[in-house]
Amino acid sequence: MSTQVINVPDGTRHAIAADSSRYAINGAEVRSDGNGAAFITATDGRVLAVRRAEGEVGAAGPFVIPGSMLPRRKAGDVITNTDGKLHGLRSKLTDEPIASTFPPCADVIPDVAATAKGGAVKYDRVLTLSAQLLFNLAKAITDGKANDTLRVSLLLPVDPCKPIAVLPSGDDHTDSLGVLMPATGVERQGFVELYATRRDTYQAAVKGGAE
Secondary structure, eight states: OOEEEEEEOTTGGGGSOOOTTOGGGSEEEEEEOSSSSEEEEEEOSSOEEEEEEOEEOTTOOOEEEEGGGSOOSTTOEEEEEETTEEEETTTOOEEOOOOSOOOOGGGGSOOTTOBOGGGOBSOOOOOOOOHHHHHHHHHHTSOOOOSTTOOEEEEOOSSTTSOEEEEESSSSOTTOOEEEOOOSSOOOTTHHHHHHHHHHHHHHHHHHSOO
């Protein structure tokens, strides 16, 4: 009997697909990081979230936790996988891994350290903002409904310390506009290198892990 134990953090469920027809991504993939712990990957086809999680995963192949078992509490949950049977130690929920191939998400993570033709750097601007403030602003200048129609466009300044101009997308809010101040006190140096390192670590785990 083989058992994998993974400490699934809260929040993972927000990146999975809600559409039941997209069966393969209705959950989060768990795979070994090569050092006994794991990476948890979730996507809905438009956003991708990768997190490292503690546990005892070993070298066994990846599996996908159904969205119904992903934690909805701040403390997260400890989920065990014993020979294809999932059990949430805190939620007491049981299920089986999704029997479908998770998409190759590592292929879509941008290579931020790459250069374009002529040697120009493709990613050379870092803008840090509050996701909660952007969400609140988006609701304020639109109809306020938190669904897929809640969309805004950001006009980014050359200077990352200057205000960000925000416009609602679509034709329903022709007189609306917004302004969002960037986060202050954020160290932007080394951001590209840090992202590139995390990307390389994740891709190494994907390429080196059992499929």
